[in-house]
Amino acid sequence: MSQSDREHFESYRPQTLAKHTILKNYITAYFQILKQDEERIYYVDGFAGRGTYTADDGSPVPGSPRHALDLIASNPELAAKVRTIFIEQDDKLFAQLEATFQSFYDEHPNVHEPHLANGTFSSEMTAILDSWKKRGVAIAPMFVFVDPCGVDGVDFAVIQRLLQSQRKCEVFLFLNVEGVRRILGLRQNMGETLVRLLGSEARVAELARIVDSASTTSEREEAIIRYYEDLMREYTPGKYVVSFRVEKEERRTTSHCLVHVAQHPRGFAIMKDVMWSVGKTSEGKGGLLFEQASYSTIVMLFRPEWDSIKASVLEELRSGPRRVAYFYEELVQKPASRLCRTAYRTALLELEREGEVLVLASDGRTPAPKRPARKGEMTLGEQYYVKRP
Ligand SMILES: C[S@@+](CC[C@H](N)C(=O)[O-])C[C@H]1O[C@@H](n2cnc3c(N)ncnc32)[C@H](O)[C@@H]1O
Incomplete structure (x- = not known):
C-alpha cells in the first residue's frame, strides 16, 4: 500500500468536507425512507480508511465510517435496523480503524457490531455476496460507498453484482477522472486497473479511442465521465446516474467526480438536491460542480x-x-x-x-x-x- 494512502488522512481538505457532507446528508434521507419498510439495511464502506482525519490544527475530524456510525447511533430505529460493513486494505489503517470502532462501541453499545474486513473491496465484497448466496440469505438494501484514493481497486463486476442483487441497492463512487486520463496516456503500459474499472479490455480500448479523438482537456474529462455514467445505465440496473464534478485545487481541470448510481427516481432526485446544496461555483447558485482553482467570489455580470x-x-x-x-x-x-x-x-x-x-x-x-x-x-x-x- 502506498504511503500516499496513509498521508491522505493527514489533512482535511475542502473537497473531502464536500464529499462527507454529501454522504451524510444523503444517507440520512436514504435510511429514513428505507426504515419505513425494511427490517434490515446495510451501509457498506468499501474503502473505509482509518476512521478519522487529522485537521491542519492537529485535531481529529470524523471520516466516513464515523459519520455513518454517528448517524446510525443517533436514532434507535436506525441502530436496530442498519448493519455496517467496513473494508480497508492497508494493515496499519485497518488497525487504526479497529481502534476507532472499539472506542465508538464503548460509548454506543446500541448499534450492531460491524463486519470489519482487512482486505480489498473486490475480494471481501465477493466473499460476502457468495456466502449470503450459499446460505440463502435474502439480500437487504445496501448503500455502498466506493471511495478509493486513486483508480485502483474499483471493480465494475462487483458493482454490477451489487446493484443486481437488490433493487434498493445504491452505489456512491469516487471516480478519479484525472487518474483515468493519466492511465489512458500510458498507452501500451496501462495494466489492469482500467480493465477492472470498466469491466473489459474492449471498453478500455473504446474509451481510449473516444478520449484520443477529443481535442481539449475538458472534452477528454467529459468523455470519461459520460462513458462511465453510460456504462452504469447500460450494463447495470442503476438507470439513475448523477455525477458531481470536483475541480483540482491548483489547476482548472477535473480532479474527480462523485457518481451516484440508483435504481429509483426518488433517490436520484434527492441526491441531486443534496449535491446541489454542496456545489460551489462562481455563479453562486449551487450546482453539480465544486470549483476550486477557478472559484471566485467576484460578482459575475454574466451567468x-x-x-x-x-x-x-x-x-x-x-x-x-x-x-x-x-x-x-x-x-x-x-x-x-x-x-x-x-x-x-x-x-x-x-x-x-x-x-x-x-x-x-x-x-x-x-x-x-x-x-x-x-x-x-x-x-x-x-x-x-x-x-x-
Ligand atoms: C480516500 S481513502 C478512504 C476515506 C474514507 N472513505 C473516508 O471518507 O473517511 C481510501 C482508502 O482505501 C484504502 N484502499 C485502497 N485500495 C483499496 C482496496 N482495493 N480495497 C479496500 N481498501 C482500499 C486505502 O488504504 C485508503 O485508506
Missing part, C-alpha cells in the same frame, strides 16, 4: 449556466401554465435531468421577481394568494401553477 437553466424553465412554459409539481417532481426524476427541486425553485422565484413568470393559485387560473416567506425568501409550494405573463 451563462444559470441563464440557460432559467431559459429551460421558460421553454417548459411555452405551451401554457404548468403546476409547480411538474418541475419539482416530474422533471427532476427524468434520468437525463441534471436539475433538482432547489434549482427549479430558485429559477422560478427569480423569474417571478423579474416579471417573466406569474404564479397562479392551485386552480391554475386565479392569481396566487399571498404566499408565506421562509428565512426571508418567498416560498413556492408545488400546488401552485406558473405561467408566462
Whole structure:
C-alpha cells in the first residue's frame, strides 16, 4: 500500500468536507425512507480508511465510517435496523480503524457490531455476496460507498453484482477522472486497473479511442465521465446516474467526480438536491460542480449556466401554465435531468421577481394568494401553477 494512502488522512481538505457532507446528508434521507419498510439495511464502506482525519490544527475530524456510525447511533430505529460493513486494505489503517470502532462501541453499545474486513473491496465484497448466496440469505438494501484514493481497486463486476442483487441497492463512487486520463496516456503500459474499472479490455480500448479523438482537456474529462455514467445505465440496473464534478485545487481541470448510481427516481432526485446544496461555483447558485482553482467570489455580470437553466424553465412554459409539481417532481426524476427541486425553485422565484413568470393559485387560473416567506425568501409550494405573463 502506498504511503500516499496513509498521508491522505493527514489533512482535511475542502473537497473531502464536500464529499462527507454529501454522504451524510444523503444517507440520512436514504435510511429514513428505507426504515419505513425494511427490517434490515446495510451501509457498506468499501474503502473505509482509518476512521478519522487529522485537521491542519492537529485535531481529529470524523471520516466516513464515523459519520455513518454517528448517524446510525443517533436514532434507535436506525441502530436496530442498519448493519455496517467496513473494508480497508492497508494493515496499519485497518488497525487504526479497529481502534476507532472499539472506542465508538464503548460509548454506543446500541448499534450492531460491524463486519470489519482487512482486505480489498473486490475480494471481501465477493466473499460476502457468495456466502449470503450459499446460505440463502435474502439480500437487504445496501448503500455502498466506493471511495478509493486513486483508480485502483474499483471493480465494475462487483458493482454490477451489487446493484443486481437488490433493487434498493445504491452505489456512491469516487471516480478519479484525472487518474483515468493519466492511465489512458500510458498507452501500451496501462495494466489492469482500467480493465477492472470498466469491466473489459474492449471498453478500455473504446474509451481510449473516444478520449484520443477529443481535442481539449475538458472534452477528454467529459468523455470519461459520460462513458462511465453510460456504462452504469447500460450494463447495470442503476438507470439513475448523477455525477458531481470536483475541480483540482491548483489547476482548472477535473480532479474527480462523485457518481451516484440508483435504481429509483426518488433517490436520484434527492441526491441531486443534496449535491446541489454542496456545489460551489462562481455563479453562486449551487450546482453539480465544486470549483476550486477557478472559484471566485467576484460578482459575475454574466451567468451563462444559470441563464440557460432559467431559459429551460421558460421553454417548459411555452405551451401554457404548468403546476409547480411538474418541475419539482416530474422533471427532476427524468434520468437525463441534471436539475433538482432547489434549482427549479430558485429559477422560478427569480423569474417571478423579474416579471417573466406569474404564479397562479392551485386552480391554475386565479392569481396566487399571498404566499408565506421562509428565512426571508418567498416560498413556492408545488400546488401552485406558473405561467408566462
Ligand atoms: C480516500 S481513502 C478512504 C476515506 C474514507 N472513505 C473516508 O471518507 O473517511 C481510501 C482508502 O482505501 C484504502 N484502499 C485502497 N485500495 C483499496 C482496496 N482495493 N480495497 C479496500 N481498501 C482500499 C486505502 O488504504 C485508503 O485508506
